[in-house]
Amino acid sequence: RFTCGQGSNPETALDWIKANGGLADPDCWPYSTPPAGLPAARRDAWRAEYTPSWDRSGRTVRITDYVRLGDVEQQKVWLDTVGPLTACFDVYDDFFALGSGVYHRTSDHLAGGHCVLVVGYDDAAGCWLFKNSWGTGYHVGGYGRIAYGEVNIDHWAKCGLRGTNPDPWTKRRLHTGNVYESGNGRAHRNFELLATAPGGRLQHWWREGDPPFTWARAGTFATDASGQPAFTGTTYNRNMESLHVTTGGRLRHWYYEQSAAVWRDGGVFGPGDAAVGSTPAFIQSDYGKPGNFEVVVRTADGRLGHWWRINGAPWTWNDGGRFGSGIAHYGPALVQTRARHLDLVATRTDGRMQLWWRDDPNGFTWRAGEIFGSGTAAVSAPCLIEGQFGAADE
Structure with a gap:
C-alpha cells in the first residue's frame, strides 16, 4: 500500500x-x-x-534502479535507447486546458507543482511528449506535449528508468500467428516461436533480443497438433499461450507457466468439427477485466466459429457463434483494433480475401466487410496487423 x-x-x-x-x-x-x-x-x-483482477501480476510493471539525468541531450539519448523519464514542472492555470497543442505558458497564476512520465520528444515541434496521471479525459487520451524549457520542466533533473517492461499488456491484442516478441530476456524483447514437430508435437524456439541474436531450441509439448498453432503472450503472469486444432477436430489450449518454466495442458474445448490441419486465430482482447481470450477457427463446413473465455473463475470457454461461408481451409487472422472491435481477415475458396468485424455495441454481431485481392493460394492462414500508418496520433 x-x-x-x-x-x-x-x-x-x-x-x-x-x-x-x-x-x-x-x-x-x-x-x-x-x-x-x-x-x-x-x-x-x-x-x-x-x-x-486475476491477472494483476502480469499487468505489473517492475523497475530496477533509476538514473538522475540533468543534461537535456542525455535525456533524449536515454529515451531513444533505454526507456522513459520522470519530469517535474510548475503548473499554471492554463495547463489544465491543454489539448493537442504544444504547451506554452500564458497564465501568471501558479496552481502548484506536478510530475509526469516523459515518453518521447519532438525536435521539430520543440517539445517533450508526456503521459499524465489524470486520466484519458485530459490532453489527448491522457498524453500531451510541453515545450522544451517551459515552466521549469528542464530545470530539475529527470529520472531515467531502466528495465521497464509493460509487455504483454501493450501487445496482446495486436498480432496474430505463431511468433511474437515477448518481454523475456535481458532486453525484454526476445522472439518466441512455435512450430510443428513430428508426432503431432509442437516445438518452442526463442531468440535473444540483443547480440548475437541467436536462436535456441526450448521444450516440446502436445501430441495431437494437426497443423500450425496460434501463439501469444498474455497478462496471466506473462505466460505464453498456445492454441491448436487437434487431430480430432477440437481446440486445445497449452500455456507456459513462467514461474515454473514448464508447459501445461489447458485442456480441449470448442467445436467437434474444427477444420483439421487449419490454424486458429487467437488473441487476448481488452474486453472485460481481465481481458477475454478470443478465438476464431475455420470449421469443416467452411464457416468461422468464434469462442471466447472470461478470464476468471470458473475459466469456461463460451460459444460465440458461427458466421461467414466459403472460407478456405487454413483459417483466419485476428486482431483487436484501436477502435476496440475485433477485425478478422480470412481467405475465401474463390481465391479472394474478406474482412469481417465484430459489432460490439449492437449485439456482438460479426459483420461482413470488404472483399479484396485475387488469386490467393489457400495454403496458409493470412497475416494481419494494425500499423501506425494513417493513425491520427501514434
Missing part, C-alpha cells in the same frame, strides 16, 4: 515501486471513494475488501 504521505517526488515513488514489487495499471484495483459517513477507522478496511 502506498499512502499519500509517501509521495511528494519521483524518487520517493520510484523507491516504493522498487521495494514493493512493481506497479499495476489502475484497472487492476480501481480506486473509489468510501461511502459518505463511513467512519475513518473503517475506510482502510472498506478498501481492503476489493479483490485485484
Whole structure:
C-alpha cells in the first residue's frame, strides 16, 4: 500500500515501486471513494475488501534502479535507447486546458507543482511528449506535449528508468500467428516461436533480443497438433499461450507457466468439427477485466466459429457463434483494433480475401466487410496487423 504521505517526488515513488514489487495499471484495483459517513477507522478496511483482477501480476510493471539525468541531450539519448523519464514542472492555470497543442505558458497564476512520465520528444515541434496521471479525459487520451524549457520542466533533473517492461499488456491484442516478441530476456524483447514437430508435437524456439541474436531450441509439448498453432503472450503472469486444432477436430489450449518454466495442458474445448490441419486465430482482447481470450477457427463446413473465455473463475470457454461461408481451409487472422472491435481477415475458396468485424455495441454481431485481392493460394492462414500508418496520433 502506498499512502499519500509517501509521495511528494519521483524518487520517493520510484523507491516504493522498487521495494514493493512493481506497479499495476489502475484497472487492476480501481480506486473509489468510501461511502459518505463511513467512519475513518473503517475506510482502510472498506478498501481492503476489493479483490485485484486475476491477472494483476502480469499487468505489473517492475523497475530496477533509476538514473538522475540533468543534461537535456542525455535525456533524449536515454529515451531513444533505454526507456522513459520522470519530469517535474510548475503548473499554471492554463495547463489544465491543454489539448493537442504544444504547451506554452500564458497564465501568471501558479496552481502548484506536478510530475509526469516523459515518453518521447519532438525536435521539430520543440517539445517533450508526456503521459499524465489524470486520466484519458485530459490532453489527448491522457498524453500531451510541453515545450522544451517551459515552466521549469528542464530545470530539475529527470529520472531515467531502466528495465521497464509493460509487455504483454501493450501487445496482446495486436498480432496474430505463431511468433511474437515477448518481454523475456535481458532486453525484454526476445522472439518466441512455435512450430510443428513430428508426432503431432509442437516445438518452442526463442531468440535473444540483443547480440548475437541467436536462436535456441526450448521444450516440446502436445501430441495431437494437426497443423500450425496460434501463439501469444498474455497478462496471466506473462505466460505464453498456445492454441491448436487437434487431430480430432477440437481446440486445445497449452500455456507456459513462467514461474515454473514448464508447459501445461489447458485442456480441449470448442467445436467437434474444427477444420483439421487449419490454424486458429487467437488473441487476448481488452474486453472485460481481465481481458477475454478470443478465438476464431475455420470449421469443416467452411464457416468461422468464434469462442471466447472470461478470464476468471470458473475459466469456461463460451460459444460465440458461427458466421461467414466459403472460407478456405487454413483459417483466419485476428486482431483487436484501436477502435476496440475485433477485425478478422480470412481467405475465401474463390481465391479472394474478406474482412469481417465484430459489432460490439449492437449485439456482438460479426459483420461482413470488404472483399479484396485475387488469386490467393489457400495454403496458409493470412497475416494481419494494425500499423501506425494513417493513425491520427501514434
